[in-house]
Amino acid sequence: MSELTPAIQPRCPICGALDAQQVLDRGPYRVVRCQRCQLQYAHPMPTPTDLMAYYQDLTYFEGSATEGYADYAGMEQVLRPLAERRLRQIETRTDGPGRVLDFGCAGGFFLDQARRHGWQIAGVELSQPMAERAAALLQIPIATNLARLTDPHGTFDVITLWEVIEHLPDPLAVLAQLRFWLKPGGWLALSTPNTGHWQALAAPDRGRAIAPQPTSCIWPSQPCVACWHKLDLPLCKYGVAAHGPTCLVGSTA
Numbered sequence: 330m331s332e333l334t335p336a337i338q339p340r341c342p343i344c345g346a347l348d349a350q351q352v353l354d355r356g357p358y359r360v361v362r363c364q365r366c367q368l369q370y371a372h373p374m375p376t377p378t379d380l381m382a383y384y385q386d387l388t389y390f391e392g393s394a395t396e397g398y399a400d401y402a403g404m405e406q407v408l409r410p411l412a413e414r415r416l417r418q419i420e421t422r423t424d425g426p427g428r429v430l431d432f433g434c435a436g437g438f439f440l441d442q443a444r445r446h447g448w449q450i451a452g453v454e455l456s457q458p459m460a461e462r463a464a465a466l467l468q469i470p471i472a473t474n475l476a477r478l479t480d481p482h483g484t485f486d487v488i489t490l491w492e493v494i495e496h497l498p499d500p501l502a503v504l505a506q507l508r509f510w511l512k513p514g515g516w517l518a519l520s521t522p523n524t525g526h527w528q529a530l531a532a533p534d535r536g537r538a539i540a541p542q543p544t545s546c547i548w549p550s551q552p553c554v555a556c557w558h559k560l561d562l563p564l565c566k567y568g569v570a571a572h573g574p575t576c577l578v579g580s581t582a
């Protein structure tokens with residue numbers, strides 16, 4: 330682990346600390362760990378423009394040997410049962426199917442399963458080609474950013490982000506925006522890779538599944554919890570699944 334000089338010392342996007350140490354050197358950028366909250370994040374952070382360009386290329390979702398997905402559509406048999414488990418988790422905390430927004434809905438498998446459970450669905454997907462796939466599957470419009478979401482604030486009982494926040498350069502800002510769309514008492518549910526997972530601890534430079542590319546922030550449990558407190562969302566459940574943590578958070582909005 331090498332020291333970063335004060336001249337290139339980055340600011341932690343969650344706690345704001347100027348106290349990072351390098352974990353990995355990935356060529357064009359480094360992965361650093363905040364010494365205060367343990368968040369790992371990219372330095373320099375990719376810009377929103379960089380990321381948007383990245384996700385418009387379908388090779389991120391198919392045929393990618395080193396980054397993204399080898400075959401996202403081919404993962405349907407895995408993703409649908411995963412969606413079922415997540416829906417069961419959510420439905421133990423809600424009064425029954427309501428309205429759900431999946432932010433970063435990719436090809437729409439989670440939303441398709443949710444609709445089969447009786448949920449009214451909406452999706453946001455930043456990748457235009459994946460948004461088109463989801464729209465074709467679900468036969469509903471899929472917004473390519475929050476500004477294009479036509480549903481009014483306070484609409485959703487549940488907002489989900491499955492393996493999304495690790496890709497966001499400013500996750501707190503996005504989560505803070507999303508809570509405006511929650512109904513009072515609504516739920517925010519998400520999952521993200523976990524740097525506290527034994528595979529990540531054993532081989533941090535080999536964990537592609539744990540640190541997918543391009544990655545902005547990789548979260549151990551502590552910053553996740555700190556994040557919710559910053560948003561003034563009371564933590565209702567926090568669990569670490571085999572592949573990473575899953576957080577379910579209630580809103581007081």
Ligand SMILES: [Zn+2]
Pocket residue numbers: 341342343344345346363364365366367368
């Ligand atoms: Zn920090």
